Amino acid sequence: MTIHGSLAHTSARNYYDDFFLKRMLGYRIHGNPRIKAAVRFFSQYIAKSSVVVDIGCGIGIVAEQLGKIASKGRVLGFDISEQNIWYATNTVKGSNVSFYQLDVTYSIDDVKSLLNGAKADVLVLSDVIEHIDEAARSQLFRALSELSTMEIKILLTFPTEYYQRHLMVNSPSDLQITDNVITLATLEDEAGDAGFDITYFRLIDVWQHAQYAHCVLERKSALESRVDRAVCSTTLDILMRPARWLINRIFLGPMRRRKYITNVFGSNSGKKPSA
Numbered sequence: 001m002t003i004h005g006s007l008a009h010t011s012a013r014n015y016y017d018d019f020f021l022k023r024m025l026g027y028r029i030h031g032n033p034r035i036k037a038a039v040r041f042f043s044q045y046i047a048k049s050s051v052v053v054d055i056g057c058g059i060g061i062v063a064e065q066l067g068k069i070a071s072k073g074r075v076l077g078f079d080i081s082e083q084n085i086w087y088a089t090n091t092v093k094g095s096n097v098s099f100y101q102l103d104v105t106y107s108i109d110d111v112k113s114l115l116n117g118a119k120a121d122v123l124v125l126s127d128v129i130e131h132i133d134e135a136a137r138s139q140l141f142r143a144l145s146e147l148s149t150m151e152i153k154i155l156l157t158f159p160t161e162y163y164q165r166h167l168m169v170n171s172p173s174d175l176q177i178t179d180n181v182i183t184l185a186t187l188e189d190e191a192g193d194a195g196f197d198i199t200y201f202r203l204i205d206v207w208q209h210a211q212y213a214h215c216v217l218e219r220k221s222a223l224e225s226r227v228d229r230a231v232c233s234t235t236l237d238i239l240m241r242p243a244r245w246l247i248n249r250i251f252l253g254p255m256r257r258r259k260y261i262t263n264v265f266g267s268n269s270g271k272k273p274s275a
Contacts, residue, residue, distance in 0.1 A: 009080065009103065012131075015177040016081035024059045024084065028091070032061075034206050038126045038157045039065045041214045045153045046122055048072045053111070053120040053147060055104050055140075056080075056128030060088030060097070066124065067097035073121075076114060078104050104147075105132070105140040111147055119149040127212075129187075130158045131178050141194035145219075154196065154217035158182050160203055163211045182213075191217050199223070 050070040054063045057077030067075040077099040085101040164181045200216035
């Protein structure tokens with residue numbers, strides 16, 4: 001496996017090996033509301049047979065939960081920290097969950113090899129995107145495009161711009177080695193250049209109001225082709241259509257006409273009555 005060897009990446013790996021002891025283990029012992037909220041959000045988009053890639057998986061807390069949902073699929077967790085991967089491998093026992101130390105941005109061929117010809121249905125970045133430099137983020141989105149199906153859901157959670165600026169002023173020691181402000185406009189531009197659009201964006205309260213953002217990215221091409229497809233109807237819906245048409249034609253239509261047209265406009269049929 002290729003581990004990117006620049007000085008910046010070496011510093012980041014060392015930082016997160018140390019962060020493992022300072023912060024990550026506490027999440028296992030005491031729990032973390034931010035992580036719980038992220039898992040609830042991710043779970044909506046994962047099916048039993050999903051192939052999920054968890055980028056920046058840390059010590060595997062999220063991947064472990066997603067593996068239970070994707071019980072007939074696979075969850076692959078990637079992180080640059082050797083300590084994180086060692087701990088995740090030794091504590092997460094799901095047979096469909098596996099962990100690897102590498103940087104997805106710079107090791108795309110290794111990830112493809114580990115996927116063994118499959119494509120990811122869901123890509124998860126839980127509080128990761130803000131820790132990636134701007135130039136690397138653009139490259140990462142291009143890499144994600146190569147790894148994923150046409151119907152991919154890229155699920156992101158990250159601190160809001162408001163919370164990041166709050167930390168910069170009030171608690172700078174809580175910021176990590178790289179901790180960028182990610183705005184909706186920034187994400188729209190960078191993901192858009194790789195062919196993705198934002199289809200969901202919401203501010204989430206955790207310990208403070210408007211503290212985190214939950215976001216979904218999908219391929220522009222998939223969204224365009226989806227519009228061309230008719231919405232699938234159930235057999236019951238098809239069978240009920242004649243009855244609904246008849247009820248509307250005989251009862252509801254005339255009743256609404258009296259209420260919203262005749263009783264308001266009188267005989268003017270939609271024209272405002274003269275004074």
